Amino acid sequence: xxxxxxxxxxxxxxLDDLPGRGGRWAVDGVELSxxxxxxxxxxAVPVAPVExxxxxxxxxxxxxxxxxxxxxxxxxxxxxxxxxxxxxxNMVRHPNGTDEHGxxxxxAPKNAPGWMTQWPNEDAAKDETRWYVVVDRPATLxxxxxxxxxxxxxxxxxxxxxxxxxxxxxDLDPGPDTTWDQVILLAKLHQTALxxxxxxxxxxxxxxxxxxxWIPIEAGLAFSDTLxxxxxxxxxxxxxxxxxxxxxxTKADRSGKARLDYTQNIRNKTLVGxxxxxxxxxxxxxxxxxxxxxxxxxxAPDRWTIHTLPARLAEVGDxxxxxxxxxxxxxxx
DNA sequence: GAGGCAG
DNA sequence: CTGCCTCAACGCATC
DNA sequence: GATGCG
Numbered sequence: 001x002x003x004x005x006x007x008x009x010x011x012x013x014x015l016d017d018l019p020g021r022g023g024r025w026a027v028d029g030v031e032l033s034x035x036x037x038x039x040x041x042x043x044a045v046p047v048a049p050v051e052x053x054x055x056x057x058x059x060x061x062x063x064x065x066x067x068x069x070x071x072x073x074x075x076x077x078x079x080x081x082x083x084x085x086x087x088x089x090n091m092v093r094h095p096n097g098t099d100e101h102g103x104x105x106x107x108a109p110k111n112a113p114g115w116m117t118q119w120p121n122e123d124a125a126k127d128e129t130r131w132y133v134v135v136d137r138p139a140t141l142x143x144x145x146x147x148x149x150x151x152x153x154x155x156x157x158x159x160x161x162x163x164x165x166x167x168x169x170x171d172l173d174p175g176p177d178t179t180w181d182q183v184i185l186l187a188k189l190h191q192t193a194l195x196x197x198x199x200x201x202x203x204x205x206x207x208x209x210x211x212x213x214w215i216p217i218e219a220g221l222a223f224s225d226t227l228x229x230x231x232x233x234x235x236x237x238x239x240x241x242x243x244x245x246x247x248x249x250t251k252a253d254r255s256g257k258a259r260l261d262y263t264q265n266i267r268n269k270t271l272v273g274x275x276x277x278x279x280x281x282x283x284x285x286x287x288x289x290x291x292x293x294x295x296x297x298x299x300a301p302d303r304w305t306i307h308t309l310p311a312r313l314a315e316v317g318d319x320x321x322x323x324x325x326x327x328x329x330x331x332x333x
Numbered sequence: 334g335a336g337g338c339a340g
Numbered sequence: 341c342t343g344c345c346t347c348a349a350c351g352c353a354t355c
Numbered sequence: 356g357a358t359g360c361g
Contacts, residue, residue: 035334090348095334104348110336129348147334173361223350249353250359261361266350269361 002317006081006138007074015071027074028139030115034146037067041097041148042283042306061282064306066148069277072285072306073145077138079318080275084154088119088132088162090270091144092151098279104270105149108133116140119159134159152276155268161219162267168226168330169264169271170213170234175246177256180301182244184294186258187211189237191291197331202320203294205301207278207286212271214320218327227265229330234260236333274320275313277306285309288320 011027015034018025022035042064073080094102106129108118117134124130135141135152144152156167172186187203190213194201202214217226238245238260246257264271278284283306293299304312 093334093347103346106348109334171361227351259361263350263352263361266352268348268350270348 003079006078030139039066043281045282064283070145073141075310076275082324083274084135087155087158089135090153091149093149095148150277150279152273153270154273164219165226166219168215171261171264172211173259173261174209175256175258178258202323204288207284209301216323216326223266230262290319
């Protein structure tokens with residue numbers, strides 16, 4: 001389960017040696033221009049006044065500079081890139097930090113370097129994004145990181161077959177009144193259902209509040225098929241616990257309950273990828289888990305950050321890695 | 334963060 | 341030259 | 356048709 005290190009220790013040391021204003025960084029076989037390395041992109045999370053550490057993430061998390069972000073992306077690139085190679089990537093950028101306004105970036109940067117893989121979306125309308133970034137090497141991740149791209153959302157279909165998803169997704173989206181224990185319960189109910197269906201699936205915390213379940217499938221179905229399938233499964237699961245799940249469309253009618261969001265299964269949908277940071281103070285990250293970790297009392301949706309994830313990755317690797325490319329069929333339900 | 338454009 | 345603007349867009353439900 | 360919602 002060990003993940004390859006695509007960026008060398010010497011290259012990481014060279015990043016740390018650059019002055020705050022930046023400079024040229026030789027990494028992954030290219031010369032990268034990096035700037036404003038000591039700029040804070042993710043503010044610190046202050047220590048909670050008294051013992052009011054509201055579960056999980058809690059307080060007392062240090063700030064994250066752009067240099068920290070680049071070091072993180074370089075360190076996890078070996079684990080992250082297999083989920084991104086060969087498919088378009090949507091990003092969220094926050095050039096002035098996650099407290100300031102951010103924006104979606106789908107189009108490849110103007111004057112993107114020639115070594116950066118791009119994919120032309122032939123289905124794009126005239127006023128829509130045509131050239132998408134494909135994150136298939138560390139240099140691309142780092143180049144986008146220098147542009148303050150903090151969230152990385154891979155498509156669930158490949159460039160080659162962009163209308164045919166190769167992941168089906170279940171998004172457990174807690175409402176305002178949903179407790180973490182209820183999110184865990186929903187994940188376990190889905191786990192039982194998926195085991196019964198003889199399907200292997202991956203699990204990850206989003207870095208914000210929720211949990212996602214990723215089911216690798218063979219390309220061939222349409223998005224409307226996987227959407228209908230996930231909707232059906234979630235209806236079955238949700239009916240077991242109607243007191244904590246709502247199917248209402250508007251938030252007001254949902255009375256604080258959780259939503260099982262099957263509508264993520266559409267083309268060009270933005271869903272955060274494994275090991276992507278999230279645009280929030282402290283730099284939380286989305287992390288893949290073993291199913292056993294649902295029983296870990298210390299588990300929290302934002303448990304790991306840019307500062308703390310590399311140690312976990314070195315220790316336990318990526319529990320979801322062996323699901324990449326698994327060509328499963330969705331059984332009738 | 335950086336290009337495009339109005340002033 | 342400076343300052344301001346932009347940087348995405350699916351498909352369903354409800355009004 | 357416009358807007359809410361993810």
